[in-house]
Amino acid sequence: MTSTDSAFFGRLTWDAFPITGLIQNPSANEIIANAAAAIVIVGVVAVVSVLTWFRLWGPLWRDWLTSADHKKIGIMYIVFAIVMLARGVLEGVVMRAQQAAGPGDGFLEPEHFAELFSTHGTIMIFFVAVPFVFGLANFLVPLMIGARDVAFPVMNQIGLGLTVSAGMMLMVSLVVGEFSTGGWTAYPPYTGAAFNPGVGPDYWIWAIVVSGIGTTLTGINFAVTIYKLRAPGMKFMRLPMYCWTIICSSILIIFAMPPLGVAALLLAADRYLDFHFFTNDLGGNMMNYANLFWLFGHPEVYLLVLPAYGIYSEVFATFSAKRLYGYNSLVIATMSIAVLSFTVWLHHFFTMGQSALINAVFGIATMLIAIPTGVKVYDWMATLWRGRIRFSVPMLYGLAFLMLFVIGGLSGVILANPTVDYQVHNTLFLVAHFHNVLLPGVLFGLLAGYNYWFPKAFGFRLNEFWGRVSVACWTLGFLLTFMPLYFVGLMGMPRRSFSWEDPSFHPYMIIAVIGALVITCGLFSILIQLWVSIRDREQTRAPVGDPWDARTLEWSIPSPPPPYNFAIIPKVTERDDFAAAKERGEAYPAPDAYEDIDMPRNTGIGFVLCVFSGIWMFALVWWIWWLAALMTVLMILAVIIWSFDTSTEITIPAEEVRQDHEAWLALVHSTPAVDRDHESAPENRGLARPDMEAVT
Amino acid sequence: MRRAPRHSYPGINLGEDHASAHKASEVVTFGFWVFLMSDLVYFGLMFAVYITMIDAQAGGPGPHELFDLKSIFAQTLILLTSSLTVGLAMLALKYNLPRARIVLWFGVTLVLGLCFLVLEVRDFMNMAAQGGIPQRSGFLSAFYGLVPLHGLHVAAGCIWLLILGIQLRVMGMTDLVMSRVVRLALFWHFLDLIWIGIITIVYFGGLAYG
Numbered sequence: 047m048t049s050t051d052s053a054f055f056g057r058l059t060w061d062a063f064p065i066t067g068l069i070q071n072p073s074a075n076e077i078i079a080n081a082a083a084a085i086v087i088v089g090v091v092a093v094v095s096v097l098t099w100f101r102l103w104g105p106l107w108r109d110w111l112t113s114a115d116h117k118k119i120g121i122m123y124i125v126f127a128i129v130m131l132a133r134g135v136l137e138g139v140v141m142r143a144q145q146a147a148g149p150g151d152g153f154l155e156p157e158h159f160a161e162l163f164s165t166h167g168t169i170m171i172f173f174v175a176v177p178f179v180f181g182l183a184n185f186l187v188p189l190m191i192g193a194r195d196v197a198f199p200v201m202n203q204i205g206l207g208l209t210v211s212a213g214m215m216l217m218v219s220l221v222v223g224e225f226s227t228g229g230w231t232a233y234p235p236y237t238g239a240a241f242n243p244g245v246g247p248d249y250w251i252w253a254i255v256v257s258g259i260g261t262t263l264t265g266i267n268f269a270v271t272i273y274k275l276r277a278p279g280m281k282f283m284r285l286p287m288y289c290w291t292i293i294c295s296s297i298l299i300i301f302a303m304p305p306l307g308v309a310a311l312l313l314a315a316d317r318y319l320d321f322h323f324f325t326n327d328l329g330g331n332m333m334n335y336a337n338l339f340w341l342f343g344h345p346e347v348y349l350l351v352l353p354a355y356g357i358y359s360e361v362f363a364t365f366s367a368k369r370l371y372g373y374n375s376l377v378i379a380t381m382s383i384a385v386l387s388f389t390v391w392l393h394h395f396f397t398m399g400q401s402a403l404i405n406a407v408f409g410i411a412t413m414l415i416a417i418p419t420g421v422k423v424y425d426w427m428a429t430l431w432r433g434r435i436r437f438s439v440p441m442l443y444g445l446a447f448l449m450l451f452v453i454g455g456l457s458g459v460i461l462a463n464p465t466v467d468y469q470v471h472n473t474l475f476l477v478a479h480f481h482n483v484l485l486p487g488v489l490f491g492l493l494a495g496y497n498y499w500f501p502k503a504f505g506f507r508l509n510e511f512w513g514r515v516s517v518a519c520w521t522l523g524f525l526l527t528f529m530p531l532y533f534v535g536l537m538g539m540p541r542r543s544f545s546w547e548d549p550s551f552h553p554y555m556i557i558a559v560i561g562a563l564v565i566t567c568g569l570f571s572i573l574i575q576l577w578v579s580i581r582d583r584e585q586t587r588a589p590v591g592d593p594w595d596a597r598t599l600e601w602s603i604p605s606p607p608p609p610y611n612f613a614i615i616p617k618v619t620e621r622d623d624f625a626a627a628k629e630r631g632e633a634y635p636a637p638d639a640y641e642d643i644d645m646p647r648n649t650g651i652g653f654v655l656c657v658f659s660g661i662w663m664f665a666l667v668w669w670i671w672w673l674a675a676l677m678t679v680l681m682i683l684a685v686i687i688w689s690f691d692t693s694t695e696i697t698i699p700a701e702e703v704r705q706d707h708e709a710w711l712a713l714v715h716s717t718p719a720v721d722r723d724h725e726s727a728p729e730n731r732g733l734a735r736p737d738m739e740a741v742t
Numbered sequence: 743m744r745r746a747p748r749h750s751y752p753g754i755n756l757g758e759d760h761a762s763a764h765k766a767s768e769v770v771t772f773g774f775w776v777f778l779m780s781d782l783v784y785f786g787l788m789f790a791v792y793i794t795m796i797d798a799q800a801g802g803p804g805p806h807e808l809f810d811l812k813s814i815f816a817q818t819l820i821l822l823t824s825s826l827t828v829g830l831a832m833l834a835l836k837y838n839l840p841r842a843r844i845v846l847w848f849g850v851t852l853v854l855g856l857c858f859l860v861l862e863v864r865d866f867m868n869m870a871a872q873g874g875i876p877q878r879s880g881f882l883s884a885f886y887g888l889v890p891l892h893g894l895h896v897a898a899g900c901i902w903l904l905i906l907g908i909q910l911r912v913m914g915m916t917d918l919v920m921s922r923v924v925r926l927a928l929f930w931h932f933l934d935l936i937w938i939g940i941i942t943i944v945y946f947g948g949l950a951y952g
Contacts, residue, residue: 197769262780270773300776304783312887321876321883323791329798329880334791686905692913
């Protein structure tokens with residue numbers, strides 16, 4: 047504590063607000079910082095105004111914030127992910143613009159540029175990819191396995207609350223103080239107190255710790271849900287491929303999030319309590335940090351990409367009107383990747399001083415991952431082979447993925463060779479590589495899933511035209527932005543440099559910034575697509591629930607699904623049970639009897655913990671100790687008080703279930719079926735004509 | 743030997759006539775096991791950090807100056823006994839003994855847990871008096887990162903014992919409460935397991951290699 051700290055406000059002073067910097071030193075750098083802060087404030091004011099004007103606070107609280115329904119929690123995760131995606135993309139554009147403005151120093155201060163690549167990485171991994179993956183998984187897993195909810199609905203809500211409050215810290219850091227300049231990996235000793243006494247690394251630490259706890263809770267939840275709540279007959283080898291990938295992701299979370307928590311908390315101990323885990327003096331050892339971080343960091347990559355593989359598996363099968371080729375090999379490949387992902391972390395720091403032998407072992411282990419991944423690529427291609435392919439939006443994302451991801455994977459195999467890595471590490475070649483796997487791999491998969499399952503969630507389809515525009519923009523934008531980076535990387539341009547001098551880089555930088563603008567168009571076309579789709583929703587309604595002639599259980603129920611998902615828990619007899627039932631003409635059976643259904647009651651605990659943990663993080667960042675202590679006590683008390691609540695369930699009477707279900711069955715029988723040629727026409731009300739080729 | 747109850751799931755130690763509690767416990771107990779696995783990884787990594795930093799004493803006091811094996815022995819006995827008493831509470835639950843018996847064993851466990859914490863804190867204070875504070879060296883940072891983490895878990899377990907003791911009286915022997923007793927017992931045994939690791943690796947290992 048220094049003498050300027052007050053007992054009440056900690057180290058928070060007027061200097062922490064960017065407007066102070068603008069007044070003292072008006073420059074392009076300060077204007078951009080203030081514009082970013084202004085966007086956050088205007089965004090908050092706009093949301094609050096809209097909610098107040100349309101009197102939506104009550105419905106928001108009752109139907110969403112306190113809901114323990116996995117479908118609503120899933121949708122909230124995805125809304126949060128898309129908001130954060132917008133920020134992450136715009137930061138990417140500013141960074142590309144800074145480098146395109148060279149040779150020379152561009153328009154940003156070095157610290158500002160460093161903040162940008164730190165927030166960009168942190169946001170895209172922890173607050174876009176993770177919540178998007180969880181959002182889809184939340185929505186889908188219970189529907190796919192024939193369950194009424196996840197195993198722990200309230201814990202699910204708490205996981206969302208913690209993820210959102212941690213994400214909010216990144217927004218707050220735009221307005222109050224600054225974020226870390228240490229990259230998304232935050233290596234000490236640079237991020238230690240000796241070199242970085244400010245609040246930046248603290249924002250990073252607490253955002254990571256709290257979102258990590260939320261992620262762990264969610265991972266446990268999905269693992270238990272899939273192990274324990276499968277419908278009768280849903281054996282493991284009958285699970286949809288997507289559920290397999292979620293099991294593997296959950297296992298990765300359960301074992302890989304603790305290293306991140308340990309790394310961040312030990313860094314916090316160094317910074318707050320003057321410990322010596324990673325400091326330069328008194329026996330600290332930063333290599334422990336590198337090992338801990340990447341012991342998490344590498345499995346993290348796979349816990350993001352495996353669910354995307356699952357989405358592609360569902361999309362390829364449905365839009366090829368074929369059974370997924372090589373199901374068993376895909377399961378084995380997924381599990382192999384999950385296991386291998388724990389054996390390769392050292393390839394993130396080949397150049398940090400271990401022996402050649404150790405590097406060779408980890409290099410070979412890394413290359414091994416290409417084998418199961420290759421199996422998957424061939425299985426997907428074989429699924430397409432002789433299928434009756436429809437080039438709908440999810441399929442287009444899938445095809446872009448197949449071609450581009452192979453390039454990204456191959457550049458990964460190149461980097462897995464330690465001798466090559468010594469040449470290109472810390473260059474833009476690496477940046478090109480991981481964007482090449484994360485965009486076509488993870489993001490395209492998530493967007494494909496968003497387009498594919500949107501009608502299931504909301505009862506109407508997304509606009510095809512704007513969907514195609516977004517595919518085109520994302521694909522072209524990706525190619526223009528990141529392919530040049532491979533070349534400048536090989537030419538030796540270091541990553542994370544706010545300034546450069548070699549004029550031969552310039553053309554590549556110009557192409558890359560054009561690509562970034564095309565990606566921005568992709569982002570906006572997603573938003574336009576959503577707006578147009580909501581406006582034209584009467585033309586695209588598909589209440590029967592199966593607009594794509596799909597194969598898995600979630601399509602056998604109404605769109606949007608009722609709160610209890612399944613009026614009668616299905617009895618599963620084979621893989622792709624719904625497709626087989628349609629083939630036999632036995633889909634949409636009328637049950638003999640209905641029963642009362644117990645569903646989780648609404649609770650505010652997730653929201654309460656979201657708010658308290660947010661204030662707690664802010665207090666810790668700014669050394670407002672009394673507030674941090676108060677929030678700690680309040681969080682513990684909130685959980686204890688909640689644990690005394692025994693009326694956690696409401697019962698939906700059988701009669702109500704029967705009425706709803708029979709009304710829907712009547713709709714099924716009165717709706718004309720459409721074949722696949724009219725899939726995107728208004729007459730597609732969600733009942734598929736059984737014109738699928740025989741299930742091969 | 744008594745026959746296993748009809749609704750028996752592995753790892754849930756409830757009695758024959760607790761069928762509905764068994765059913766209610768199945769999913770949550772499995773989930774709790776998974777949580778313990780994840781928590782175990784936390785401890786495993788802290789053990790690994792400790793082992794890598796055992797030599798990083800930077801001229802400060804090391805295990806030979808700081809560790810008091812007599813106190814560790816006393817703490818071990820107390821903690822193992824508390825595992826016995828929490829097990830007795832489980833048996834009282836399983837065989838439908840009066841609720842007061844469970845509360846009694848919970849009380850004994852709580853007292854033992856608190857005794858353990860008092861001894862542990864006293865050890866830390868003695869270490870600090872000899873200059874063994876975490877700010878002194880990487881080795882001491884690793885020690886204070888690991889052993890108090892276990893202590894924090896014991897403290898959390900003590901709060902849980904207290905709250906669940908109250909819930910046993912207020913809410914009665916509902917399925918929910920019984921399922922919580924099962925999980926608390928698991929948690930407490932887990933703490934014992936970690937402690938065995940701590941005396942072996944931190945104390946004995948530290949004295950042997952530090």
